[in-house]
Amino acid sequence: MPSTTIEKPPDLIIRLFVACPRSGSTLLMRTFAESPECGVTSRLMLVDLASLGGQDTPNPAIFQTPAQHDVYQLALDAGKRFLISREELGHDTRKGECSYDLLPSASAFDLLRPVFLIRDPIRVFDSWKRIGWKDVQSFIDCYVNVFGMMDRSASRNISCLLYEQLVYDPRKELQRICDRWGIPFTDAMLQFTKPFGPVHFKSEERTKANCETEPAGILTTVEATSSIIQDVKYHDLLTLEEKEKIERTLCRSYLGCWRDKVDQLRAMLSEKTWFGFDLDDTLHEFRLASSTATNKALEVLSQSYGTSLEVLKKEYSCILRSKTSNAFSDGKTSFEYRRERFTLLFERISQTPSPTFLTSLLEIYEKILMDSLQLKCGAISLLATLKRLGKKIVIITEGPQDAQERTIRHLGITDQVDALVTTNSFGLSKVDGLFPKVLQHLGISPAEMAYIGDNKQRDMEPALAESIFCIHFAEAANFSLDVYPPQVNTLAKLDCIISNSEAVLQ
Structure with missing residues (x-):
């Protein structure tokens, strides 16, 4: 790392944090903007002019000769003691935004005390796609660069701030960063009461958007809230292939930011001999497959009998709510359940189908359902890892026994499953x-099992009541090891945590 001579005027202290776009950096800016001693700014290290090769490169002038920078003077004139700069990478690979080296000198680390703001890549790319940034490779390049900067500066005076921990316990995390930066912490920083604009200083060049034009609404979430919220909306925009590529490339680096908490969970899971899984919407995309099959069957029915598709969907939804309340515990087969539901649907629309038509409708449903089955991201790898480690796997699921057996066969996981238990x-x-019946059936104690499921009421609560160690599979929520049960949003993350123990055992 080359040496750089740095002036350090005593009048204004500069601090910076590094992040990928959409990682919660504006939220962090907003919290420091609430401090009367802080001004905030964005991307001060972008050059005024593009390089000869057509790419932008960082300009370190803000910490080499800060007093000559207009933003520095603006903050100084406003009576601020600290200037907090968000050094955010860009999303445009062609302009080099994903590969900026934002910390070019050893002395810059010591002067600026950089903080790396890291958020779960799955949630960040979902936010990228929401505003129209869809290049997954550019996204991965951006994260690889951030993790690379962290690795290269591991021996310097840096700190990692996890977005998920910031929103879970903002007082603790902000206090930690304030202590690191020498900024007085106050509870007022947790309530957004001041207008953001007056303390968000921008250079003339930044105002001209020298690197990129920010999408409309990019600050909407932060500006619309009066405090930090734990879970912003997940838009579920990623394809299975995108999830798998992101987790394959970035998962281990992201989990490394959780440090001891990952090690503690891994140690806990290594003691378990049995791993229980819910099936539908935990190991595979049941809602998607079921919805696809239902829609196709209702389309055929609508075309044949003239009832609108909207009416059929509404009536069928009512039937589902009334007929699945017993969680399929009365011993019928899946075909009997489906025949009963479609027969009731015909009664509701005052039609009488021929036996041949009803049978064909059931066959269409079954075929589309099986063709639409898809494992969750990381499921097959997780099951394979558990088997390599000598663990036993039981699927504990609500549904007809015959349908769940067919599902497991069609998903190709029969050889990994030691037991199937259905309601x-x-x-x-x-x-x-x-x-408790499952534990008795397997001849094990609660301490020997870990259970993974997606439903709080039907998975987590009854399993926890039996003192079974649980992991909540919550795709729409933040990954978190600060809560109990621990919360994962892809099975790939759980596989990554567990598979690391293989190296320990060898």
Whole structure:
């Protein structure tokens, strides 16, 4: 790392944090903007002019000769003691924005005390796609660069701030960063009461958007809230292929930011001999497959009988709510359940189908359902990892036994599953005592099992009531190891945590 001579005027202290776009950096700016001692700014290290090769490169003038920078003077004139700069990478690979080296000298680390703001890449790319940034490779390049800067500066005076921990316990995390930066912390920083504009200083060049034009609404979430919120909306815009590529490339680096908490969870899971899984919407995309099959069957029905598709969907939804309340614990087969539901649907629209038509409708539903089955991101790898480690796998699910057996076969995971327990075969729903029956059936104690499921009420609560260690699979929520049960939003992350133990055992 080359040496750089740096002036340090005593009048204004500069601090900076580094982040990928859409990682919560504006939220962090907003919190410091609430401090009367802080001014905030963005991307001061962008050059005034593009390089000869047509790419932008960082300009370190703000910490080499800060007093000559107009933003420095603006903050000084406003009576600020600190200038907090958000050094955010860009999303445009062609302009070199993803590969900026924002910390070019050892002395810059010591002067600026940089903080790396890291957020779960899955959630960040979902936010990227929401505003029209769809290049997954540019996204990955951006994160690889940030993690690379962290690795290169590991021996310097840096700090990592996880977005998920910031929103979970903002007082603790902001206090930690304030202590690092020498900024007095106040509870007022947690309530957004001041207008953002007057303390968000911009240079003339930045105002001209020298690197990129920010999408409309990029500050909407922060400006519309009066305090830090734990879970912003997940838009579910990623394809399975995008999730797998992101997790394959970035998962280990992201989990490394959780440090001891990952090690603690790994140690806990290594002691378990049995791993239980819910099936539908935990190991595979049941809602998607079921919805696809239902829509196709209702389209055929609509075309044949003239009832509008909207009416059929509404009536069928009512039937589902009334007919699945027993969680399939009365012993019928899946075909009997489906025939009953479609027969009721015909009654609701005052039609009588021929036996041949009803049978063909059921066949269409089954074919589309099976063709639409898709494992969740990381599912097959997680199951394979558990088997390599000598673990036993039981699927504990609500549904007809025959349908769940066909699903497991079609998904190609039969060889990984040691036992299948359904509410249908045991005659009990999960909330009515299925979990203690499973433990008795397997001949194990609660301490020998870990259970993973997606539903708080039907998975987490009854399993926890039996003292089974649980992991909540919550795709729409933040990944978190600060809560109990721990919360994962892809099975790939859980696989990454567990598979690291293989190296320890060898």
